[in-house]
Amino acid sequence: MRMPRLTAFLAATAVFVSAFTLAAQAAEEVHVLNWKGYGADEPWAVANFEKATGFKVVNDFFNSEQEMLTKIRTNPGLYDVVMINAAFNDQAMAGKLIQPIDVSKLSNYADIAKDKAGSPMLNHDGKVYGVPWVWGLTALAINDKSFDKPPTSIAEMWNPAHKGRVIIRDDAVEAVQFGAIASGQNINDIKDMEAVKTKLTSLMPQIKTFWSSENDWNQMVASNQIDIGTYWSGSADRAKTHFKLPVSLVIPQEGAVAWLDAFSIPVGSKNVAGAEAFINYMIDPKFYVEWVTKVGAPVSANTKAVEALPEDAFNRKVMGSPEVAKRIQFQAPVSDEQREKYLALWQELKVNVK
Amino acid sequence: MADQLATGSRRGLRPALPLLLPAYLWLTVAIFLPLSAMVFFSFMTDLPLAGKEWAFTLGNYAAFFSQSLYSTLLFASLRLGLEVTLWCVVIGYPAAYVLAKVLKGRSREAIFLLVILPFWSNGLVRIFSWAMVLREGGILDTALNAVLPFKINIDLMYSYPAVIIGLVHSYVPYMVLTCYLTLQAIDDSLIEAGRSLGASRRQVLRRVIIPLSMPGLIAGSALIFVPVVGSFMEPRILGGRTGTFYGTVIEDQFVAVFNWPLGAALSFILLAVVLIILALAAPVLRRAG
Secondary structure, three states: OOOHHHHHHHHHHHHHHHHHHHHHHHOOEEEEEOOOOOOOHHHHHHHHHHHOOOEEEEEEEEOOOOHHHHHHHHHOOOOOOOEEEEHHHHHHHHHHOOOOOHHOOOOHHEOHHHHHOOOOOEEOOEOOEEEEEEEEEEEEEEEEHHHOOOOOOHHHHHHHHHHEEEEOOOOOHHHHHHHHHHHHOOOOOOOOHHHHHHHHHHHHHHHEEEEEEEHHHHHHOOOOOOOOOEHHHHHHHHHHHHOOOOOEEEEOOOOEEEEEEEEEOOOOOOOOHHHHHHHHOOOOHHHHHHHHHHOOEEEEEEEHHHHHOOOOOOOHOOOHHHHHHHOOOOOOOOHHOOOOOOOOHHHHHHOOOO | HHHHHHHHHHHHHHHHHHHHHHHHHHHHHHHHHHHHHHHHOEEOOOOOOOOOOOOEEEHHHHHHHHHHHHHHHHHHHHHHHHHHHHHHHHHHHHHHHHHHHHHHHHHHHHHHHHHHHHHHHHHHHHHHHHHHHHHHEEEEEHHHHOOOOOOOOOOOOHHHHHHHHEEEEEEHHHHHHHHHHHHHHHHHHHHHHHHHHHOOOOHHHHHHHHHHHHHHHHHHHHHHHHHOOOOHHHHHHHHHHHHOOOHHHHHHHHOOOOOOHHHHHHHHHHHHHHHHHHHHHHHHHHOOO
């Protein structure tokens, strides 16, 4: 009498456990590593993706490209999707951190602009190591309250009228490349470092403070403490659309730094199918339009996604114009050696201010 | 007498072990191990993460001496530490005296609460509230302009004074508390004896009160000076373009450029310099005490 009851109990438990395991398998997780507040973690986007595919999204974040590389290096097998700036793709591939992507599984891949999809930074030995997602500019943004009409030249940053009301990001590479544009040089091949240094030295007294996050920038404008500063195009869009701040992006005639963000799949990913589905969703026109409308975003690498925006949308009209395309310079990989040189220059500039 | 004390403490050690064990275990796990790891890192060329080549080097320490940048910043930070400590003494010591010797009962409790209150709020929140007060068009600017008949422009934000104000505010309670404890322990009859023997108020202060409360002043100063020299959050938020200090450069090495070995080496140089300063100051202060 007793034995069968025990057996029944055990059998019931076994059924229960396997049912749970099945359920767990059905809801497989996709671990995503990206900047915080950068599209992939929007609650509505995660909900839509989970509903459509049955995968569960787990977001994790980084605060710098170096931190991102360290995170995938020290947690092999944890992440399925990682967002890597194209300029860092080389480094990640050389370190055997990311694997080739089978783009035939991504239905939206064919719509990606040919120049972005074919970028030598993302393709190695005929294999695709990064799927272009969005691109944008590090340009200038202005406080609309301080200008009757937007400036056209980068020299506005040096205008004595804005003394103590200028802001730039506390980032060595960005500052040096900005100085290169201001001194009329190629950002990826700076020949005259002295000219960059002179330019930046004369900029220092103009500066109010350095920003490190979107929030810093937006607060400075909200409390009307700055007139002009370097800013990212997507962030300027978000400040205007989402936070309703008097911010406008200015692409100076001298040019601006352009960057391309792409998705990769780390080596050892446990859910490649989920990763492919997630990347495909991220480059989908429907997601992009919603992202731009609700939050504000950089420009999609997917031509169909950009075409889905209204005719007069900033990301379509201005960023897509051939006039702008001529002026911008895409950021190439920066070697560790260069990075250290830039950092030394930047630190020296900051210390000499004292 | 000394012998008796010594045997007494020896006898006390064994039963005290279970009481000491949790604290020492915690210190070993939470402080000694990570710190030794950092010492190890500071002698490496790169972090030993998957697949990265590394070797032992003195280069990280050499970097400090080969570039004037770091020593300039270290001096700036030491100066900051001294100034903040000085202001904490100027503000904290009289407050502690009033708390210990003048106020009694309810009013003492109330004032004491006000001194400790900042400890109950998050440091970051305090610094950001200072940002609201100090900036142009902020609370201080608006309030002064509302009262004064002429127009003045107060914009202390993103300047050296702003860093000092923020740090003094964060650390002054340490000075008040340490000085309060020593001042309270001074027997009132000593002060009365000095007064009745003809000493002026100032003489009593200089010859009786300050020497007797010296341990509190020293403890408070050390508690303030050491963290202020390495501070990075306050200078970064309140200092703006003048907010580059030794602490912020160390933070950059860890957070922004991911050069942990250099960051660790810079930290240990700071530790060494602070220890040397405290060691040099100890005999002077002890004599003064």
